Amino acid sequence: MRTDNGRPTPLAWTLVIPLKPLARAKSRLVEPFSALGTAPLRPSLALAFAQDTVAAVAACPAVRDVVVVTDDELAGRELAALGALIVRDEPGTGLNAALTHGERAVRALRPKAAIAALNADLPALRPAELTAVLDNAAQFPRAFLADAAGIGTTLLSASPGTELSPAFGGASRARHTASGAVELTLAGVDSVRQDVDTWEDLRTASRLGLGPRSAEMFRRSAESPA
Numbered sequence: 392m393r394t395d396n397g398r399p400t401p402l403a404w405t406l407v408i409p410l411k412p413l414a415r416a417k418s419r420l421v422e423p424f425s426a427l428g429t430a431p432l433r434p435s436l437a438l439a440f441a442q443d444t445v446a447a448v449a450a451c452p453a454v455r456d457v458v459v460v461t462d463d464e465l466a467g468r469e470l471a472a473l474g475a476l477i478v479r480d481e482p483g484t485g486l487n488a489a490l491t492h493g494e495r496a497v498r499a500l501r502p503k504a505a506i507a508a509l510n511a512d513l514p515a516l517r518p519a520e521l522t523a524v525l526d527n528a529a530q531f532p533r534a535f536l537a538d539a540a541g542i543g544t545t546l547l548s549a550s551p552g553t554e555l556s557p558a559f560g561g562a563s564r565a566r567h568t569a570s571g572a573v574e575l576t577l578a579g580v581d582s583v584r585q586d587v588d589t590w591e592d593l594r595t596a597s598r599l600g601l602g603p604r605s606a607e608m609f610r611r612s613a614e615s616p617a
Contacts, residue, residue: 402505402529402550403455406448407493408475409486410461410511413437417512419588436608438466440514440587442473443602447516448509449474453525455504459511460493490557494549503551505529508559510538510545512587514605515596520580533572537564539584539595546583547572 410416416437441459448457457475461467467477478496482488490508497504507525528534528548533556536546544563549555558566568574585596597609 404453404505404507404525405456405497406454406507406509407458408509408511409489410441410466412463439604439608441511442604443514444511444516445470445473445475447518451518451521453522458493460489486559487557494555505551507548508557510586514601515582515585515599517582520582524580524583527575531573534575535567535572536575538586545586
C-alpha cells in the first residue's frame with residue numbers, strides 16, 4: 392500500500408520482547424556483588440533494563456504495540472503498567488521458543504502483523520533510533536540488527552506474512568545471515584545495538600545515556616562497597 396505521495400505506507404510494528412524469570416536473568420552481572428552477598432541487586436537491574444526498554448519501545452511512533460513473553464509475575468505487572476501486553480511463556484524451553492510463541496499469539500489476532508523481536512536488555516534505547524531501524528527493516532521480508540559486539544543480534548524483523556524464524560543466542564548474527572535475513576547496516580543507532588550482559592556493557596550503555604530506572608540502579612551499583 393502507498394500513500395498519496397507515492398511513498399510506501401509505514402508499517403505499524405508489534406514488538407515481541409522475551410524476558411526470562413528475573414531470578415535467572417543477567418547471570419553475568421552477579422560477579423561484582425557475589426563475594427559480598429549482595430547478588431539480589433541483579434534481578435532489580437534486569438527488571439530496570441526491561442522497564443526502560445519497554446518504555447522506549449512504547450514511545451516509538453513506528454510501534455503499534457508491545458508484547459512481553461514472560462513467566463515472571465513481578466516483571467509482568469511492572470511491564471503491563473507501561474503498556475505491554477503480557478503473554479505467558481507456555482513453552483518454557485528457551486528464548487527462541489518464547490519468541491515463536493509470542494509471534495503466534497500476535498498473529499492469532501492479526502495474521503498480517505509486522506513483527507520484530509527485540510532484546511529486553513537495551514537500557515539506553517532511544518525511540519528515534521528504533522524508528523530508524525524499523526523503517527529500514529520494512530524494506531525486507533526478514534532483517535536483523537547485530538549487537539554492538541558484532542556477534543549476536545538485538546532485533547529481528549518479519550514483514551506481514553513472513554515467519555520470524557528466530558535464532559537468537561550466542562553467535563546469532565551468523566545464524567540469522569545463514570537463514571536469509573538481511574543484516575541492517577545503519578549508522579547512528581547505537582542504542583538499539585547496545586545490549587547489556589556484562590558490567591563493561593553496562594558502563595558503555597551508561598555513556599550512551601541510560602533510561603531513568605536503569606540509571607538509578609547503576610547509581611546504586613556504583614555506590615555498593617563492591
